[in-house]
Amino acid sequence: MVRYRVRGGNALRGTAFIQGAKNAVLPMIGAALLAAKGRTVLRNVPIIEDVRRAVELAQSVGAHVELHEAERTLVIDASRLTSAVLPAEIARRFRGSVLFTPALMHRLGEAIVEGVGGCNLGSRNLDFHYLGYKRLGAIVDEGETVIHVKASGLTGATLYLDTPSHTGTENLIMAASLANGVTVIENAALEPEVLDVIEMLTKMGARITGGGTGFITVEGVDELHGVEHTVMPDRLDAGVFAMAAALTGGELSLVGTGLDLGVVRYKLEQMGVDFARQGAVLHVKCDRPLRPINIITDTYPGFATDLQSPMMTVAALADGVSYIHERIFDGRFALAGELNKMGARIEVDGSRAVVRGRTPLTGTMVTAHDLRSGIALVLAGLAATGETVIESGYLIDRGHAYLADRMRALGADITREISGP
Ligand SMILES: CC(=O)N[C@H]1[C@@H](OP(=O)(O)OP(=O)(O)OC[C@H]2O[C@@H](n3ccc(=O)[nH]c3=O)[C@H](O)[C@@H]2O)O[C@H](CO)[C@@H](O)[C@@H]1O
Ligand SMILES: C=C(OP(=O)(O)O)C(=O)O
Structure with a gap:
């Protein structure tokens, strides 16, 4: 069990050194598996648990993967894939596992997905x-727990997404890249992460136009090859x-x-x-009381749902x-109850929350229900008494x-503790 104590x-x-993007590196690891030739080098890789799971998953399907943590670099050799199964014990631990399906479909003719995890939202x-x-x-x-996708030779088509799904777009671009x-x-x-993935796939030999317009055209190619790519911040x-x-009345230079x-x-x-932008550095400072705000989450360029929880703090x-109006996920307000335990006054009604500030926060034992509510509680802890x-x-x-270290x-005053087996 890992716990954070704040x-x-x-102030x-x-x-603050900003890491590489989780939601860009995961599809990039999936994309690297499309390359039958050459090794892929990913730089600025965030050393996070989802990346560790993605490495394990890539290894479980036969890729040779080295994660050089100090160098924040991944080297992936996918020239030989040996298994089309995404095993439950790894795949269920993160959402990014779904991003491995296009490579398995193209390289092995099938993908057997024993589960897909991710935040419970x-x-x-x-x-x-x-x-x-x-x-x-x-x-x-689509079975009860296992999904079996068989794909011997895909052919291009016109596809429409009811809503602009982030990983859905990435998966369909990857599937289309090697289709006829x-x-x-x-x-x-x-999303900028989708554009970063398109940039990497293009270097690999894919033919993709229209990224960032909502209408993407992919002209299938026969093969893709390994490349070097630096993950966006x-x-x-x-x-x-x-x-x-902002909430500690501090002053930070963000480097990324x-x-x-x-x-x-x-x-x-x-x-x-x-x-204040100072060349490549973004300077942030807060030396006055915070004013209240209205937020409506939306797909890019709207307010990112993943920052809705920290913003609630x-x-x-x-x-x-x-x-706050949450429009992307129907279960993303579990944080409110935890913040209320610390003294906040937040009322939730369906997809809307009313946050009555400012109430002094007091430290206590709280539960992270998902990644972003967890980091939101760390933020609350930074501003709380005790x-x-x-x-x-x-x-x-x-x-x-390396959140605590950073x-x-x-x-x-923050420590990361590990207890138990
Ligand atoms: C690994 C990764 O990149 N995760 C991000 C990705 O998740 P993810 O790609 O899973 O999120 P989506 O954009 O697909 O989901 C957005 C909404 O569309 C719905 N939907 C999605 C796909 C689908 O086939 N059918 C459907 O109905 C979902 O239920 C949800 O309500 O985008 C989310 C929304 O920005 C972020 O919170 C996640 O951090
Ligand atoms: C929802 C998130 O991640 P995932 O899609 O990986 O569960 C998130 O990053 O907040």
């Missing part, structure tokens, strides 16, 4: 993925550090190439946080009433690398 009251100051369907594969010519057999002919994906996701990790500066916080920056600015510390203990820390480690270097 004693609040310290965070200094330089209510309904998280995969119908767009499997319907898309079917339109490309795959046969999908042209695929058009309408209502495709616009994690805008969620960056957002969390910006919020940590090409970092763009988008709407999160504008929302924090409305709350009274100052941002910031809102609890603002002077006045904030309103000690906050957060379990299970594994969920936080799924998405944030925060301690900025003055936070």
Whole structure:
């Protein structure tokens, strides 16, 4: 059992190093398995539990994978894949396992998915993925627990997503990249991580146009090869550090190439946080009381649902009433109950939450229900009186690398503890 112990009251100051993006590196590991020739080198890899699981999963299907942690570099040789099975004991531990299916379909003619994990956020369907594969010519057999996708030679088609699914878009692009002919994906996701994956696939030899427009065209090619690619910075990790500066009255320099916080920056600015771009560094400072805010989550370029939970913590510390409308997931408010245990006043009604700030927060034992509620509770702990203990820390480690070390270097009183077997 991993737990985080946070004693609040310290302002965070200094330089925060932003990790590579979890939601870019996972599809990139899946993409690397499409390459029958050459080794792939991924740089700026976040050393998070989801990456460790992805490495284990890639090894379980026969790829040779080296994770060089100190160098934050992954070297993947997928020239020989030996198993089409994504085993339950690994695949059920993270969402990114679904991103391995296109490579197995193309390289081995089938993918046997024994489970897909990820944060528990209510309904998280995969119908767009499997319907898309079917339109490309795959046969999908959806059993109670195991999904069997058979694909001997896929053919391009026109695909439409009811909503612009992030991993759905990535999977269909990957499946189309080695299909015969042209695929058009309408209502495709616009997230920057999807564009980074397209950039990598293009270097690998894929022919993809329209990334970032919502209408993606993929002209299938015969083979893809290994390349070197640097993973983009994690805008969620960056957002969390910006919020940590905001709610502790601190001052941070965020370092991460090409970092763009988008709407999160504008929302924090409305709350009274100052941002200044200094060349490649984004400077964040907060030296005044926080104002309340309204948030509606949406697909990119809207407010990212993954930052809704940490923002709920910031809102609890603002002077006045904030309103949050969660539009992506139907079960993403478990955090409210935990923050209320610490003294917050948050009322949830369906997909809407009203946060009545500012109430002083007091440290106690709290539960991370998912990755982002976990990091939101760490933020609450930084601003609370006394000690906050957060379990299970594994969920936080799924998405944030060396969190305690990075925060301690900025003055936070935070430890990561491991107990039991
Ligand atoms: C590994 C990864 O990249 N995870 C991210 C990805 O998850 P993920 O790709 O799973 O999220 P999606 O964009 O697919 O899901 C968004 C919504 O669409 C619905 N849906 C999705 C697919 C489908 O086939 N059918 C369907 O109905 C889901 O139930 C959900 O309500 O995007 C989410 C939304 O930005 C983020 O919170 C996750 O951090
Ligand atoms: C929902 C998330 O991740 P996943 O899709 O990997 O469960 C997240 O990163 O907040």
